[in-house]
Amino acid sequence: MKKSISPIALFFSCISLIACVSALKDIFKEDAAATITQNQIKTALVVASEQQNKQTSSLQSKTTENKESVGKNLDNNKNTKKGANQQPKEGTVKKIVSGDLMCYVTLVDNKGIQHNVGASFEICDEKKFLNKKVRVTYTVESVNDCQSAEPCGKTRKQLIITKMEVVNESLKKDSYTLSNGKWKITISDRNSWNGVNGTGNVSYKGCDPNGKCVSLTGGKIVCRHGICRTVWKDGNYTYILEQPITENGNADCNLTVRKDRTEILRVTGLKFISSNI
Numbered sequence: 108m109k110k111s112i113s114p115i116a117l118f119f120s121c122i123s124l125i126a127c128v129s130a131l132k133d134i135f136k137e138d139a140a141a142t143i144t145q146n147q148i149k150t151a152l153v154v155a156s157e158q159q160n161k162q163t164s165s166l167q168s169k170t171t172e173n174k175e176s177v178g179k180n181l182d183n184n185k186n187t188k189k190g191a192n193q194q195p196k197e198g199t200v201k202k203i204v205s206g207d208l209m210c211y212v213t214l215v216d217n218k219g220i221q222h223n224v225g226a227s228f229e230i231c232d233e234k235k236f237l238n239k240k241v242r243v244t245y246t247v248e249s250v251n252d253c254q255s256a257e258p259c260g261k262t263r264k265q266l267i268i269t270k271m272e273v274v275n276e277s278l279k280k281d282s283y284t285l286s287n288g289k290w291k292i293t294i295s296d297r298n299s300w301n302g303v304n305g306t307g308n309v310s311y312k313g314c315d316p317n318g319k320c321v322s323l324t325g326g327k328i329v330c331r332h333g334i335c336r337t338v339w340k341d342g343n344y345t346y347i348l349e350q351p352i353t354e355n356g357n358a359d360c361n362l363t364v365r366k367d368r369t370e371i372l373r374v375t376g377l378k379f380i381s382s383n384i
Contacts, residue, residue: 230269
């Protein structure tokens with residue numbers, strides 16, 4: 108005989124089943140919430156890591172930029188120091204501007220290269236120098252390192268032009284003429300020699316008894332064994348002017364001209380007849 112299930116038992120069984128299902132739902136909800144929370148934490152960690160990486164990358168980039176900037180400044184300083192020795196000693200003045208801190212001169216050298224050079228205020232004389240060929244002297248001077256002409260207590264060392272001479276006038280002051288009654292030779296720009304053998308930019312103009320003249324530039328001076336020689340090259344011709352070293356510097360000079368290694372001319376007894384030194 109089958110036992111019948113009591114309605115009351117069935118009722119309680121259903122309630123228990125509903126409670127279990129509800130509990131399972133709560134568990135699923137908790138698991139889902141936990142999963143969402145974990146995912147949020149992971150996402151937050153990823154975002155924080157990305158932000159940290161961006162900040163690190165930005166810092167590295169700034170550091171690199173700073174290093175590059177410092178490197179460029181150092182390179183610029185090196186170039187400035189190198190350039191200081193490469194500033195033109197001669198050139199044509201194309202522009203003169205009087206600034207707050209110094210004078211600024213635009214020089215075009217003999218090769219056509221333009222140079223913008225600082226200078227002392229005494230140089231800022233357009234009437235005297237503009238569009239003229241000049242010879243310049245540089246000196247390292249202390250100049251204001253300020254934003255304006257107003258003194259700020261800061262200075263820096265800079266190579267600037269402190270002396271400027273118009274070349275033609277300088278040549279007139281630095282020239283002399285030799286003659287033996289037949290030949291006449293004019294030497295100019297001897298002061299371009301700085302005392303070191305093999306240097307100088309001496310000019311030569313020699314005229315023979317028939318009035319035929321030759322002009323040369325770029326003469327180099329060498330002094331040895333009591334004799335100073337000024338040498339000019341003109342193709343395969345070499346011109347050599349020799350003068351013994353004496354106390355008064357007025358010893359007679361000799362001129363030798365060679366073609367390759369063969370002597371083709373020798374002029375002796377050249378005496379000083381005029382001097383503008």
